[in-house]
Amino acid sequence: MDNGYAHHTEIQRRKFLEWVGLSGLAFALPVLSLEGCTTKPEAEQVAESPVFRNVFDLEAQSRKIMGNDAIEYLNGGADDLRTVKANAEGYRKFQIRERRLIDVTNISTRIELFGQTLASPIILSPVGFQKFFHPDGELATARAAASRKHQLVVSTVSNYPVGEIATAYGSNLWFQLYPTSDRKITKVLLEKAEQAGCTVCMLTVDTPVLGNRETSATTLLKLIEAGELKMGNLEGILPKGQSFTDMTMTWELIDWLHTNCKMKIVIKGIVTKEDAALAVKYGADGVVVSNHGGRQLESDRGTIECLTEVVDEIKGRIPVLIDGGVRRGTDVFKALAIGADAVCIGRPFCWGLGALGQPGVEMALDILDAELVRDMRLAGATSIDQINRDFVSAV
Numbered sequence: 001m002d003n004g005y006a007h008h009t010e011i012q013r014r015k016f017l018e019w020v021g022l023s024g025l026a027f028a029l030p031v032l033s034l035e036g037c038t039t040k041p042e043a044e045q046v047a048e049s050p051v052f053r054n055v056f057d058l059e060a061q062s063r064k065i066m067g068n069d070a071i072e073y074l075n076g077g078a079d080d081l082r083t084v085k086a087n088a089e090g091y092r093k094f095q096i097r098e099r100r101l102i103d104v105t106n107i108s109t110r111i112e113l114f115g116q117t118l119a120s121p122i123i124l125s126p127v128g129f130q131k132f133f134h135p136d137g138e139l140a141t142a143r144a145a146a147s148r149k150h151q152l153v154v155s156t157v158s159n160y161p162v163g164e165i166a167t168a169y170g171s172n173l174w175f176q177l178y179p180t181s182d183r184k185i186t187k188v189l190l191e192k193a194e195q196a197g198c199t200v201c202m203l204t205v206d207t208p209v210l211g212n213r214e215t216s217a218t219t220l221l222k223l224i225e226a227g228e229l230k231m232g233n234l235e236g237i238l239p240k241g242q243s244f245t246d247m248t249m250t251w252e253l254i255d256w257l258h259t260n261c262k263m264k265i266v267i268k269g270i271v272t273k274e275d276a277a278l279a280v281k282y283g284a285d286g287v288v289v290s291n292h293g294g295r296q297l298e299s300d301r302g303t304i305e306c307l308t309e310v311v312d313e314i315k316g317r318i319p320v321l322i323d324g325g326v327r328r329g330t331d332v333f334k335a336l337a338i339g340a341d342a343v344c345i346g347r348p349f350c351w352g353l354g355a356l357g358q359p360g361v362e363m364a365l366d367i368l369d370a371e372l373v374r375d376m377r378l379a380g381a382t383s384i385d386q387i388n389r390d391f392v393s394a395v
């Protein structure tokens with residue numbers, strides 16, 4: 001363990017103790033023996049405090065705090081979870097070809113995307129119902145993303161309304177759209193997002209119906225039905241019993257969005273070159289290679305395995321983003337090397353949220369940012385635009 005790592009760990013430990021001291025959730029953490037914080041010697045506290053070395057440590061902590069229903073909803077997926085696994089395992093099929101003897105003192109992770117400069121290429125994917133993971137839900141996530149200068153995408157089915165999340169986040173929030181089958185309702189959703197200052201509309205196209213998720217959702221549905229978890233953006237506009245998904249959705253919707261939406265239109269859920277070509281043809285401003293974190297069709301294909309055909313079809317005409325199974329800085333590096341312009345994460349920041357609230361999301365982002373910077377140094381790339389296909393080889 002070098003000094004830098006020990007320092008990082010100490011900061012994590014202090015942040016955690018400070019947060020627990022301030023948080024109303026302290027009661028929920030007996031497993032951490034927090035009563036010892038004030039009475040036990042410093043050395044023993046260090047031994048007992050959880051150490052978050054990577055996002056998997058945050059996952060382990062979130063399991064202790066959130067309870068089975070929430071963790072199953074969060075970690076669950078379609079059918080037998082083979083696509084969930086394929087997303088993560090897909091990254092093992094690519095290897096990094098690192099270069100040597102390059103001065104890597106100064107590293108820049110900045111990127112330009114949709115007219116914005118982003119400090120990091122790691123973006124927080126839209127995740128619904130975040131109050132299920134922590135009482136502060138999307139507000140905690142928004143504050144964390146803002147404090148760490150990461151781009152955030154708000155889900156249509158956020159518990160807090162997009163306007164409140166925008167206040168917690170600041171400017172340039174992005175909004176994820178599930179179009180309802182009633183365009184009047186969809187239009188109201190778009191207006192709410194635009195009034196909140198959102199600059200990008202990320203249209204999710206992999207959800208004509210919900211995927212077959214056998215391990216989750218029962219408690220979530222009960223909480224929604226009981227009014228304990230509200231859908232902040234759809235409250236009062238979506239009639240009871242009506243779905244927030246639309247089976248009739250076709251490419252015509254992109255034309256409709258061009259005339260009914262001022263935000264840039266990014267299509268989330270593209271996994272083939274054929275649809276990538278259509279996305280360009282219909283004037284999309286960008287695409288996200290995504291299979292909804294393996295929660296929709298059990299396709300058995302990891303998104304990283306779909307990236308090459310999409311990037312090669314699009315040929316730089318519009319940005320290509322990717323999500324699904326990104327858990328390490330090396331995963332981010334490989335996706336960028338294959339040709340992604342940015343990389344999104346879903347579950348990892350939610351593990352932080354469930355484990356610790358806002359400081360946990362910050363920790364997840366700090367961990368992945370630190371891993372990426374270290375990996376760039378080790379691979380000999382000092383800026384994101386240097387990370388090209390020469391850095392990666394397929395098995």
Ligand SMILES: Cc1cc2nc3c(=O)[nH]c(=O)nc-3n(C[C@H](O)[C@H](O)[C@H](O)COP(=O)(O)O)c2cc1C
Nearest residue numbers: 125126127128155204292293323324325345346347
């Ligand atoms: C609990 C959960 C809720 C999600 N909710 C949404 C959503 O409301 N809208 C959406 O487009 N995608 C949603 N997604 C998919 C994510 O945006 C993203 O595609 C996926 O989580 C990426 O995979 P990863 O979790 O392995 O990083 C959700 C994913 C999870 C895990």
